[in-house]
Amino acid sequence: MKIICTSINAKFIHTNLAIRYLKAYAQPEYEIELTEYTIKDPIMNIVTDLYRMKADVIGFSCYIWNMEETIKVIQLLKKIDSNIKIVLGGPEVSYDAREWMEKIKAVDFIITGEGEAAFKQLLQELEGENHFDQVGGICFRKSSGELKLNPQINKIDLRTIPSPFRFPEDVPSLSKRIAYIETSRGCPFNCQFCLSSVEVGVRYFDREFIKDEIRYLMKNGVKTFKFLDRTFNISRSYAMDIFQFLIDEHLPGTVFQFEITADIMRPEVIEFLNKEAPPGLFRFEIGVQSTNDYTNELVKRKQNFEKLTRTVTMVKNGGKIDQHLDLIAGLPEEDYDSFRKTFNDVFEMRPEELQLGFLKMLRGTGLRRQADEYQYVYMENAPYEILSNRVLPFDDVIRIKQVEDVLEKYWNDHRMDHSIEYIVTNLFPSAFDFFQDFGSYWENMSWSRIGHQLEDLFKRLDEFLVYSRAADIDTIRDMMKYDYLSRHKYKPRKPWWEQGLTKQERTGYYQGIIENPALLNGIELDEKELFKHTVIEPVSFDIDQYLTDGTLVKKSMLLFVYFNPAAEKPMLVTLDPVKVK
Incomplete structure (x- = not known):
C-alpha cells in the first residue's frame, strides 16, 4: 500500500505534529509519506498534487480552521478515483463521527480520539482481512452500508511513542x-x-x-x-x-x-x-x-x-x-x-x-x-x-468585534505604545471605552475594508481624536510623533504630520548642534548628515523626562532623531531650543 498523511495548515510556518506521530508509530511496518498544504493553496492544486502521488490510503488531519477546505479536497479526490481510501482524524471529526460519515459519503473511515495505535491497526486490516470491527476507536461503513462506531481503545503509554x-x-x-x-x-x-x-x-x-x-x-x-x-x-x-x-x-x-x-x-x-x-x-x-x-x-x-x-x-x-x-x-x-x-x-x-x-x-x-x-x-x-x-444580542457581538479590530492594530502590534498608554490612562473612562469608541468610528469610516500602512494608522488615530474632541491633543500628537519615529530604522520620507519647522529654522538649529556636539552626547554630525539622517520637530513637552519618571512638563522643546545608518534603532532626544541656539 502507498500511504499518505496530509494536512491543510493555517500558515506555512506551522507544522502538523499529528501526522508525524502517525508516521513514527506506523514504522517500520508501514512507510507513510507526509505532505502539507496551507488554506491559501487552491483546492485544485491540492487535489492534483495528491492524485499524482497515486496513494491507496490518504489520511487527513482535521481541525476547525481546515475542515471546509478538507471536505472539498476529499470529495473531488473520490470523484476522480473512488478506490482511494479516505481516513479522517483529529479534533474536528472525533466527537460526531457518525454525523460526518453521513454528511460526507467520500469518507471511508474516521478515527476518534488518539490516533497512533488505531491508525496503524486500521492499516493492518486494510492490507489484510478487513476485520474493521476489531479496530478500536474508528467509525466505518459495513458492507451493508450501516455505520459502525467502535469504542476507543485504551490510551497509549506515551513513553512508547517514537520521535515525530x-x-x-x-x-x-x-x-x-x-x-x-x-x-x-x-x-x-x-x-x-x-x-x-x-x-x-x-x-x-x-x-x-x-x-x-x-x-x-x-x-x-x-x-x-x-x-x-x-x-x-x-x-x-x-x-x-x-x-x-x-x-x-x-x-x-x-x-x-x-x-x-x-x-x-x-x-x-x-x-x-x-x-x-x-x-x-x-x-x-x-x-x-x-x-x-x-x-x-x-x-x-x-x-x-x-x-x-x-x-x-x-x-x-x-x-x-x-x-x-x-x-x-x-x-x-x-x-x-x-x-x-x-x-x-x-x-x-x-x-x-x-x-x-x-x-x-x-x-x-x-x-x-x-x-x-x-x-x-x-x-x-x-x-x-x-x-x-x-x-x-448580535448587535453587541458586532460592537465587541469592533474593539477586537483596533485592539489588534493599536495594542498587540505595539506600533505606538506610549501614545495608547497615555490615551487610555488620561482621556477615556476606561481602556475598553477607548477601543470601543475608536473601533466604532473605524467601522463607520469603512476603514476595515481597506489596507493600512504605518502612516495610515497614525493618521486615523489622529482623525479619531479630533472627532472625539480629545483634550490636549497637542500632547498626544507629540507622543505619536515620538512613537512613529522610533519605529523607523531610516529617516521616513514623508511623516504623517505637517512639518513644524521651516527649512530656515531647521538650518538654524542644525548650526547650533554642529557648534555644540555635547547636545548629542558628543556625536558630531556635519550639516549634510543632519539634513540627510535626522529629523527635528518642535514638541510641547519634555518627552525624555516623561519617559523617565512619568512627569509631563509642558514647555517648548525639540524632538531630535538621528537615524544612524550603522545602528539598528534611531537615537531620540529632546532638546531645549534655547540651548540649541
Whole structure:
C-alpha cells in the first residue's frame, strides 16, 4: 500500500505534529509519506498534487480552521478515483463521527480520539482481512452500508511513542517553521467550552526523551517552540525541571512558548524565572477568558483572579517574559457590560498581548450540548463561532468585534505604545471605552475594508481624536510623533504630520548642534548628515523626562532623531531650543 498523511495548515510556518506521530508509530511496518498544504493553496492544486502521488490510503488531519477546505479536497479526490481510501482524524471529526460519515459519503473511515495505535491497526486490516470491527476507536461503513462506531481503545503509554521529529525529509525546513512539542496529554480542569475537558487526567512523556528531542531540533535550526500542553505548570517539579533545562541548554535566539495556568503558579517559581531566565527566552500564554465569577462557575472553570493577577504582575515586573492573555466574549451570562468589566480588569495588567476571541461551540464540548439552555445561536460550520445568546444580542457581538479590530492594530502590534498608554490612562473612562469608541468610528469610516500602512494608522488615530474632541491633543500628537519615529530604522520620507519647522529654522538649529556636539552626547554630525539622517520637530513637552519618571512638563522643546545608518534603532532626544541656539 502507498500511504499518505496530509494536512491543510493555517500558515506555512506551522507544522502538523499529528501526522508525524502517525508516521513514527506506523514504522517500520508501514512507510507513510507526509505532505502539507496551507488554506491559501487552491483546492485544485491540492487535489492534483495528491492524485499524482497515486496513494491507496490518504489520511487527513482535521481541525476547525481546515475542515471546509478538507471536505472539498476529499470529495473531488473520490470523484476522480473512488478506490482511494479516505481516513479522517483529529479534533474536528472525533466527537460526531457518525454525523460526518453521513454528511460526507467520500469518507471511508474516521478515527476518534488518539490516533497512533488505531491508525496503524486500521492499516493492518486494510492490507489484510478487513476485520474493521476489531479496530478500536474508528467509525466505518459495513458492507451493508450501516455505520459502525467502535469504542476507543485504551490510551497509549506515551513513553512508547517514537520521535515525530527525526525524519530526514523534514530537516531542510525545520529552521523555517515553528516546532510544536508535547510533554503531556490531557488537562486536569473541566472548562466546558474547551475540548481538553473531554479527556480525564494528565499523562506525561518521558522527560529525558523530550529533552533529547529539543536538543535535536535546536541543533537543526529551530528557533520557535510552542508547547502544546494544556496546563504546562500543573506539576511544579516537572515544569521547573524543563525550565531549568531550557535555561541551561538553549541556543541564542530561541523562544519557548507555554500555556500557563497563572493562578496555580507559585511565587517562588516566578522569582526563579525572573532571576535565572534570559530575557525573551520564554513566552507565556494565559487564558483568563472571564473575570465574572458566575460565568466561570457555569462553565466549571476554577479561577482565582487575585492569584492570577499576582502571577501576571510578578512576571511583568521581572521584565524577562512576554505574556499573551486570552479573553472569550460570549460565555454564558456574560453580557456586554460584564464583558467590558472583564476586559478592563485584564487590561489593567497591561499584558504584552491581549487576545480578544469569541466563543466557539466546538464539537464534543459540554457547552455545545447546553446551547439551547443559554439560547446560543452560532455558525453551523467551522469555526462554530457564536452569533448571539440569551444576554448578548448580535448587535453587541458586532460592537465587541469592533474593539477586537483596533485592539489588534493599536495594542498587540505595539506600533505606538506610549501614545495608547497615555490615551487610555488620561482621556477615556476606561481602556475598553477607548477601543470601543475608536473601533466604532473605524467601522463607520469603512476603514476595515481597506489596507493600512504605518502612516495610515497614525493618521486615523489622529482623525479619531479630533472627532472625539480629545483634550490636549497637542500632547498626544507629540507622543505619536515620538512613537512613529522610533519605529523607523531610516529617516521616513514623508511623516504623517505637517512639518513644524521651516527649512530656515531647521538650518538654524542644525548650526547650533554642529557648534555644540555635547547636545548629542558628543556625536558630531556635519550639516549634510543632519539634513540627510535626522529629523527635528518642535514638541510641547519634555518627552525624555516623561519617559523617565512619568512627569509631563509642558514647555517648548525639540524632538531630535538621528537615524544612524550603522545602528539598528534611531537615537531620540529632546532638546531645549534655547540651548540649541
